[in-house]
Amino acid sequence: MNELKLELKEKIIEQLNLEEFTVTDIDDDDALFGDGLGLDSIDALELIVMLDKDYGIQLTDPKEGKEVFQSITVLANYIAEHRTK
Amino acid sequence: MKGCYIHSAVSISAQDSFDAKSFDFKILENTVEKATAIHPNYRDFIPPAASRRMATGVKMGVTAAKRALQLANLEQPDAIITGSGMGCIEDTEKFLNSIIANNEEFLTPTPFIQSTHNTVGAQIALGLKCKAYNNTFVHGSLSFESALIDAKQLFQENEAQNILVGGVEELGKEFVDYVLMMETSSNQGIKVPFGEGASFFVLSSEPKLGAVNIHDIETISLASENDIIERMKVFLSNNNLTSEKVDAIIFGNNGDSFDSYYNNLASTLFEENTQLQYKNISGEFYTVSAFGLFMATKILEEQKIPSAMLIKNSFKKPLKNILLYNQFKGRNHSFMLISK
Known part of the structure; x- marks a missing residue:
């Protein structure tokens, strides 16, 4: 699980061009949106594409996305449970 | 005929032109095929949250435009007019390559959103919260001149008093190599390196001492x-x-x-x-x-x-x-x- 969390942090920093961040700056339970990392709706689209492309998970319900993207811990748990690749 | 006075001029180029202190510019080596711009510290001009999605051309354009406004002591222009022959080619290449690499699936929005020619003009306006006239001219090697002509016409029609006008181009990573291949295959081709840069001007219909x-x-x-x-x-x-x-x-x-x-x-x-x-x-x-x-x-x-x-x-x-x-x-x- 820790490996997956580290992998997610690296992917988020790279794909969302978070130039100011390193993996150590992101705590597992930090909020990804709002006051935490400060991601926005375009980032949400990027994350949805990443889930589909890298883990074979298709999010179709916007409410589901809101829950899944709460934090690295929640996202990692969801991926571990639903991944098809 | 109304005047068209240059109240400030700023350029990011292959020379150290942004501060333009020394004015001692060097000839580019002909052996270099691509002359990248000398970039200023963009963090001084663009917040990190905004700059993380910006490609080279957008950063150059927004920074040159902001500096030009500062030098002219102008907060809000009456119009923003930009010229760009290739637009945001860096993100265009990224987006098109992603279509091919992922078999038209898994396309992310950022490069697509930023790949249009008017991204620079739009980002300048967003940064300034400027809702004035905003136009981008894409006329090949007459793109900047077309922007200038538009500005002069706005002055002539009394539609504006201060206008931000600029030209932007970024090298990109792939398309330029194909152009270079064609140019170098003939001894009649372009001999200077291919370059990039952003030059912005605050133009005014009002004269200023020494302008x-x-x-x-x-x-x-x-x-x-x-x-x-x-x-x-x-x-x-x-x-x-x-x-x-x-x-x-x-x-x-x-x-x-x-x-x-x-x-x-x-x-x-x-x-x-x-x-x-x-x-x-x-x-x-x-x-x-x-x-x-x-x-x-x-x-x-x-x-x-x-x-x-x-x-x-x-x-x-x-x-x-x-x-x-x-x-x-x-x-x-x-x-x-x-x-x-």
Whole structure:
């Protein structure tokens, strides 16, 4: 699980061009949106594409996305449970 | 005819032109195929949250525009007009390559959103929260000139008093290599490196002490070398000038076979004039004439000419006016006349 969390942090920093961040700056339970990392709706689209492309998970319900993207811990748990690749 | 005064001029280019302190610009090595810009510290001008999605051209354009506004002590322009021949080619390449690599699936939104030609103008407006007239001209090597003509027309119609005008181009990573391949396959191709940059100007219909005035601009799509001589005579006559009264002429030589257009003018109408060039220090790109105008403005302001720009004949002070002539591959000719 820790490996997956580290992998997610690296992917988020790279794909969302978070130039100011390193993996150590992101705590597992930090909020990804709002006051935490400060991601926005375009980032949400990027994350949805990443889930589909890298883990074979298709999010179709916007409410589901809101829950899944709460934090690295929640996202990692969801991926571990639903991944098809 | 209303004036069109340059209240500030800023350029990010392959030279250290952003602060433009030394004015000691070097000729680019001909062995270098691509001349990347010397980038200022963008963090001083763009918040990190905004800059993380910006490609090179957007960062250069937004920064040059902000600096130009600062130098002109202007918070909100009445219009933002941008010229770009290739637009945001970096993100266009990223988006198109992603379509191919992922078999038209898994397309992310950011490169697509940022790949349009008007991204720079839009990002400048967003940063300023400016809802004024905003237009981007995409006319190949006349993109910047088209933006200038639009600005002059807005002044003429009393639609604006202060306008932010600029030209932006980024090298990108792939498309430029195909163009280079074609150019280097022929010994008649472009010899200066391919370049990139952003030059922005705050133009005003109001005169300011010592400000350079853009008197006139003319663009011609297609013309023979002899047509250009005739059109130049008419252009000068329309501005109550003869070639002898032009203090310096700046040509857009890039080393290709179409330099004959410049050589023809240089050996006929302007044989005795101070002859200058600039693409040997900036590289060639669609909106490089904006860098040419930046250099011409600085030359009039400083009354100095970088030695790298001199082709023929020394110059006498005071330099009161400068004529610029540019063309690309025998098409898209432009004349610009500025004076101080």
